[in-house]
Amino acid sequence: MDYSFALQQLVYGLTVGCLYGLLAIGYSMVYGVLRLINFAHGDLLMVSAYIGFFGIVIFHLPWPVSFAGAIALTALLGILIDRGAYKPIRKSPRINALITAIGVSFLLENVALVTIGGRPKSFPTPGFVSGAIVVGDVSIPTLSVWVFVVTVVLLTLCMAVVKKTRIGIAMRALSRDMETVMLMGVDKDRVISFTFALGSALAAAGGIMWCMKYPAVEPFMGVIPGLKAFVAAVLGGIGSISGAAMGGMILGLAEVFIVAVQPEWSGYRDAVAFFLMIVILLTRPTGIMGERLPD
Amino acid sequence: MAVSRDRLLTVFSLFILFSFLAYADSNFSHYTLRILQNIAIFITLAVSYNLINGIAGQFSLGPNAFLAVGAYASAIFTLSPEEKLRSFIIEPMLWPLSVISVPFAASLLIAGIVTALVAILMAMPVFRVRGDYLAIVSLGFGEVFQVLANNSMSITNGSLGLKGLQPYTNLWWSWGICVFTVFCTLRLVNSSYGRAMKAVREDETAAEAMGINAFRIKTLAFAFSAFFQGVAGGLLAHLITTISPSLFTFMFTFNLLIIIVIGGLGSTTGSIIAAVLITWGGEALRFFEEPANLFGFQYEGIPGMRMVLFSVILILVMLFARSGIMGRSEFSWEGALGWIKNKLSVMKV
Incomplete structure (x- = not known):
């Protein structure tokens, strides 16, 4: 493998990696705060892609308006999903929330299938x-x-929000110890809504760029990217934003380079994420940037 | 005295069930028989899925992958060498597999064992950390299985799939396995292992403090449930007689999830009732997706409508009726007889 070939693959790998990273941040933040794998997160990518598509093709909106609209509406949908489906069962066992999340994910996919x-x-x-x-x-x-x-701009913005603003500090505190934070007078639901909005907006931005790279919008397009983004979040250390971005990059690069080095393995490309996940769980379960979270 | 009475009643009701099946076998239409066999397979799947999700409280999304592993394992072992030679046209089959052919029963056993081994391999990394990851790893395995099956031409015949399986599965096999699964599951749940599983579900830290090895208990529950899902996969393969990697989609897992949630997470009785309801109801609800003429209006039929309905039901049950049909309670002859006596005494008055 010569030098320029490697650089070329690096470019491709980073592009995919950025998209995984954007999606992974939302998973990571929601898991950090609620300890919930939000299965519907990947489908938000599909929702934003459809909104962007309809904005441009049906309503003939200019690009920036359509994309901004897609991001705003997807963020709103993220908040609605939390309020409607996850908030009522926050106190019940974790498995119930997971089942609801699967239900929401399936509902989004199939409503898209039936209506569009x-x-x-x-x-x-x-x-x-x-x-x-x-x-x-x-x-x-x-x-x-x-x-x-x-991606770099969004990531910097997101980090700044989480590190510097009051709501960001509340979010990080909530992921450490929910009860104490509530005693401090923090409005938990507002912070959780904000988390969902932020994560969904990033997923929406990722979704639109995903469609520019792979221009086929269909109801189940979010499933595989969602699955891989979760692996990226685990890889980087769940709960850590920079970790999620880094996990996404690593996953993107790994997928591209494995196929570049061994072209006959190209059929196994979608399995790479899964094996990385197994390896990371066996060797460093808290991920690369992760710290041990209290149970 | 009560124990022998209960046993007698159980044997008696099984006798009624199998007499009904014998009657059905010779009198019912092919379509109805097919639904009856589907119901048996879904009961097998739901009861074993409920063991890991409801009783041990670990969220697995693996049944479709386990079904696939079981289906392939048993199909590879029942196909005759000649049929294998005919099917594997792109790459010949791997040597020892290409000449082996075993009876159906043995292939089901192999399917179960292979699937349980896969489950143990999956459980090892996952249960070392929080059980949450099980959902993603088992879901991911469903996708990876497709990738592996498509690419290992010399074992699975790739995307061409396996054709020409003998239709060994009949009413007796499917219902026999179904009853056997329910029996084994009930025995396990009522043993000390079953109680340990429930303890882990309620509070893992507390269970470990009581001396339960949570890792081992979770792995046991997972492997046990995978074994029966693998066997069910073998049954399914020999019912539909043609399998390919894309057949075992996440839809299977989703249907099972709805079944165990509606039946009541953690109740074997509930799983059985809901499996019957949903399998039969799913057939009945097909009219949603087919064109029809309703009161003079032409209804086009919308494919996918059933899944929308099912996901709404799932979310609503989770939000408003979390205990499902049975909650966590089980059927017992004691309770049933008491209920009947109660009704009778009310009628006398």
Whole structure:
């Protein structure tokens, strides 16, 4: 494998990795606060893709308006899912919340299937993301540059919110010890809603960029990315935002490089995440950036 | 005295069940018989799925993967060498497998054992940490199984699947296995292992403090449930006679989840009742998805409508009727007889 080939694969790997990372942050934050695997999180990617698609194709909105709308509506949906499905059973055993989450995920997928139909729709690619920049032997798709820049900006914003603002501090405190934080007069539900909104908005942004890269919108498109993003979150250390982003990068790079090094293994690409998860659970269950959370 | 009476009643009701099946076998239509066999297989699956999710309290999403493993394991062992030679056209089958052919019963046993081994391999990393990860690992395994089956041409014949299985599964096999599974599960649940599982479900730390090895108990429950799911997979394979990697979708797991939730998480009786209701009801609800003429209106039929309905039911049951049909209680002859006596005395007055 020569130098420029490796660099080329690095570009591809980072692009996919950014998308996994954006999705993983939402999983990680919700799990950190509620100890709940939000199975519906991957489907938010699908919802935002559809909203973006309809905004552009049916309502002829300009790109930025349509994308902003998709992100805002998906964030709202995230809050609604929490209020409607998870809040009423916050006190009951964890397994009940998991089952509800599966139900919500299936509901989103099948409502999309019934109302919109199962035929994949091709996502229109805006002009400014097509083309590629060629540096030496390496061609960097413009889309990859966009994905990378947008991810870095969103990640920085998200980190700033969680580290510096009052609600971010409340969120981190909540993930440590819910009861004490409530005694301190923090409105728990407001913080949880904010967590869902933030995570969903990141998933929505990821979803739109996902569709530009793989332009086929269909009801079940969020399942596999969702599954992998959760693995990325575990890989980085669940509950840690920078860890989730890093886990996403590692997963993206691993998938791309394994296929690049051993092309005959390309059929096993979707299994890489799973084996990484097993390895990490066996060797370092708290993940790369994770700290031991109190049970 | 009460024990022997209960045993007598159980044997008697089993006798009625099997007489009914004997009657059905010769009188009912092919379609009805098929539904009856589906019901038996779904009871087997639901009862064993309920063991890990309801009784041991560990959230697994693996049944579709275990069904697939079991189906493939038993199919590979019952196919005749000639049939294998005919099916494996792209790559010949791996040597020892290509010549082995065993009776159906032995293949079911192999299917169960192989599936249980897979479950143990999965449980080892997962149960070392929080049980939550089991959901993702078992869900992921369903996807990975498809990847593996599609790519290991010399064992599974890839995406071509396995064809020409003998239709060994009949009413007797499916219901026999079903009754056997229920019997074994009830024995396990009422043993000290079963009580340990419930203790782990309620409070893992407290259970460990009482000297229960939670890791071992969880792994045991998982392997036990996987064994019967594997056997059910073998039954299913020889009922539909053609299997391919894409057949065993997450839909199976979702249906089972609805069954055990509606029946009441943790109740074997509930799982049985709900399995009958949902399997039969799922057939009955097909009209939703088929074009029909309702009171003069042309109804187009919407594919996927049943799944929307099922997911709404699942969420609603979880939110408002968490205990399902049976809660955590079980059927007992004591309770049933008491209930009948009560009704009779009311009628006399």
